[in-house]
Amino acid sequence: MKHSNFLFSVIFGFFTIFTIFTFPNIDAQDEKILELEDIAKNNPKNLDILLKLAVTYYESGMCEKAISLYDEILDIRSNYPEVIFGKAICLNQLGLPEQSLLILDTVPSQNKNEIHILLTKGNSYLMLRESDKAEEYFKKVLEKNPDSESGLISMIILAKQLRDHNMAETFLAKLFGETPAPSQINPQSGVMPFALSFNDSEIYSASLQMQIRNSADKLVAIVESEKILHVPHPLMYEILDNNAIFVETIQNDAGIFEIKKIIVKDSEPAISSYFLDRATLSFDEYLVFFAYNMAIPIEEGDYTIAEWTIKKKIG
């Protein structure tokens, strides 16, 4: 066999085998599931047990299994709102919002305005990027319960999708109050549900220039970023307004702006031990924002001088 044929066969063979093996692979089931499965086997018509097992599947991330069980229950009792809701949640989890909306339409009319149903519908529309419809359902949730945490978070995520800082700020303030704990609004945590791009804001814009120097003070790199994220909470604006080191006022066609420069020297710039790809500006433990798009390999002794320029429209 020619080595080109061999190489070709090996690579594509591997690829085919992995495609076959990867798709149907399901995680090992925990003890609780085994136990419930055992009970369900002996009581195949007991809808409560079947529902409990389906919910456990969902909680263990086995949405496909949960859906087939929900379907089994719906075959026996088609108007079961908890089951319809569970199936809709799973469909959203699997990234199938259209199907989720279809099944939610079958919810009995007396249950249609329950908060969890409205939230699930709103989330389906959010996934479909139908913002108006999503907002309509989230608003209904907040009309029923103005303090609903899920409703407020959903509105913030919608604001993120719409890049609406004012809307995000309003709901973040409602969710966290005026003085949140630092960990609550840390934009680096998780998938950053509350962080928005700073430059989309109508009031503020910011840029960052960062010098990377080695232990001998020699210049290694200089990078800039406009892609700066922040949490649009009133507290953040307070931090920004009070943290001025250098302030200057300029006027142009777009209005009057106040420009601040904040210079931060970091002796330990590394977020990861390998690369420098973000910078933070902190104040009283609150991370204001960070920038990325500039991963540079670093070594021991490297440090950064970050110069933030924040521009605020004041007239």
Added chain:
Amino acid sequence: MSQLNRTKNIFNYFIFIFSLFVVGIILLSIIFPALIISTLGIHANTLDPFEIGYNGSLILLSNFIILTLGIIYYKNKFPKQIQNIISKFFQKKLSKKFTVVIILIILLPYVVFTTPELFLDESLQAPDYGIFLAAKEKFPFGKTTFTEAAEQNDRYVRMILLIGSLEIFQNVKLLPFLGSIALLLVTYIFTNEITKNRLAGIISLLFLIQSYTFLRYDSFAMYENFWVLFYVLSLYLIYKKFLTSPISYALSIFTKAFTAIFLPLSIIFVLYSNLKTKTKISILISYGIMLGLVITIWSLDASVYDNILRIDITKFFTAIVKTSYQIRFDTLLLASIFPLVIGLIIRAKHGYNIAVPILFLITGSIFAGAVIEMLSDHFVILPYRFIPTIVFFAVGIGILFNHKVDGKIHETQ
């Protein structure tokens, strides 16, 4: 015929000037890291644009020394004995068996020393692992409001291979590591194929395996080398099974959409190959069909790519500048980048046509990263984006040291 030669010459000169431009910016940024960004950047500052970079003098000096030595050798100005030793070494014909032994000697310690990395916790090493896990939940066609996860799910081949590695071997790094080993082998085979010289292949393999960037990323699951592997394989298959080349290219695109922008590089490579005109046309048509299919699949799957594009020209220049920062520890590459470009231009001027597309692959792959940064700020440009550049650089080194008598084997017909 003369019209054809004239067109070819214009193409050659375009690629030479383009390559010198790209390499010139990189060298300038090594010597004066602040020069271009402080001139073109958005940020008003008081930086000295002519402050010399931390290794500016060293890189400049080494480029000068390597270039000087190259010219002395090229002009036969070394003492005869040294000249003969070098020439004899590079003209050495390696047997198949001997080559296999050398490759094993190179690869075995590499595998032994890298294997412990497979047991490092990917989630602690790469923040993107969380995004991968979120994407895995929705794979293959599920929708999510989490754009980063949606983008990962548009890279079907990568997801299949990573999920496969995780589910079957309980180690997400294993297949990516095997992919890196395969990339080393494909680099050897590709260089050997275009030079018909096993020694050139070995030199390219050695160059790649010493690269800091390659070694840093070779076992990372999140920054795997499959996309480079499939792309280099697609170039190799142009010579071997040309109709399968677009399949491998499509696999590369579905591993990392970034390689879609390499299409002009592949087209130039095909045009400069020694294949018949009819075959070249067939390959180009098959590439067109492949690209059409890729775009169709993305459209059907409501890909996120059309949501994250914009155009910002200044980002293009600053991105080329950043190349020098991002491959700062690839000292051998930086120390020899200018001599290599000059060497390949000289080889091309002497009728060794394959030097032209390889030169274009080296500088074009750097350029491609800058184009991406110009088009979108969605992606964080990590140094592993330059692995194709390092691979083509390795192939270029192999070509430069290829002293086979029948070196003109790949002239355009």
